[in-house]
Amino acid sequence: MSHYPPVDYYDKRIYHIDEQICALLHQRKAMTNNNPGCPPVNDVRDWAERFNLAQRFLELVFKDAWDEERYRPQIEPKExxxxxxxxxxxxxxxxxxxxxxxxxxxxxxxxxxxxxxxxxxxxxxxxxxxxxxxxxxxxxxxxxxxxxxxxxxxxxxxxxxxxxxxxxxxxxxxxxxxxxxxxxxxxxxxxxxxxxxx
Missing domain, CATH: 2.60.40.1640 (Conserved domain protein.)
Known part of the structure; x- marks a missing residue:
């Protein structure tokens, strides 16, 4: 089941920014052999202040980026x-x-x-x-x-x-x-x- 928000609106001016976010996530996985860990809380706090983002939001972003595999479909044994x-x-x-x-x-x-x-x-x-x-x-x-x-x-x-x-x-x-x-x-x-x- 998808948990993606059911919205019709999207500001297409940020399409290439979103594409770059995906590319950077891919680069992050490749560079760390899919084991990036999580940045220290102090770094996350600094980034949140510098870029005017909620610290808790950034913590969840890095947590989910660390454990992406749990979002993939799980193979269950058959036959x-x-x-x-x-x-x-x-x-x-x-x-x-x-x-x-x-x-x-x-x-x-x-x-x-x-x-x-x-x-x-x-x-x-x-x-x-x-x-x-x-x-x-x-x-x-x-x-x-x-x-x-x-x-x-x-x-x-x-x-x-x-x-x-x-x-x-x-x-x-x-x-x-x-x-x-x-x-x-x-x-x-x-x-x-x-x-x-x-």
Whole structure:
């Protein structure tokens, strides 16, 4: 669904300015390999004052320009084909990370990551936040989107959608799990898992 304002009016004198804005956004993406980050708040404040713009407006512009991918149509898996067993397992600091299979669809693959830990010393109802930002990477030829996740005491699981679909022969691929301190994946920790597939 489009959220574009349903207006008929447009001052065509600014057409080339708007075109330049689009060109600069494209240049910004290319120069930063689509990872521009956000300018410091002090810079945004200075620009807002210099160009007579609302600071909050500029903050939203840069935030959305940073995370443009979330506005693109998301590919959902269609037409299930088969399961490919993986049976990968890794333990660190009494946390167990595992994945057992790849679900193959005609247009995508789905991989689930499980995290389990002992809860004997935890208060009832406690949910660990230690494993909240885990991202998956399978190389430059594949886009990986974390579709969601959930958890209970002693367990969390995450679902990742991979496009295009992985080949049925996974032997040339490596699955990497990287932990981040933040939602925007700017502050990686030293925690990394590398699994050679299958």
């Amino acid at each position: 299930f084909r088969k399961y490919i067993p993986l049976m990968k397992w890794y333990e660190k600091d009494n946390y167990v990370y595992s994945t057992t299979y790849v679900a193959q669809y005609t247009n995508a693959s789905v991989i689930k990551l499980m995290v389990d830990w002992d809860t004997s010393n935890e208060k009832r109802g406690f949910l660990s936040t230690k494993v909240s930002q885990l991202e998956m990477d399978i190389g430059k030829d594949y886009k990986v989107r974390k579709k969601g996740g959930s958890g209970t005491q002693g367990h969390r699981h995450y679902e990742y959608v991979v496009t295009p679909a992985l080949p049925d022969d996974l032997s040339q691929l490596t699955l990497v799990i990287q932990e981040y301190r933040d939602f925007y994946k700017q502050n990686p920790t030293d925690f990394v898992i590398k699994w050679a597939l299958p």
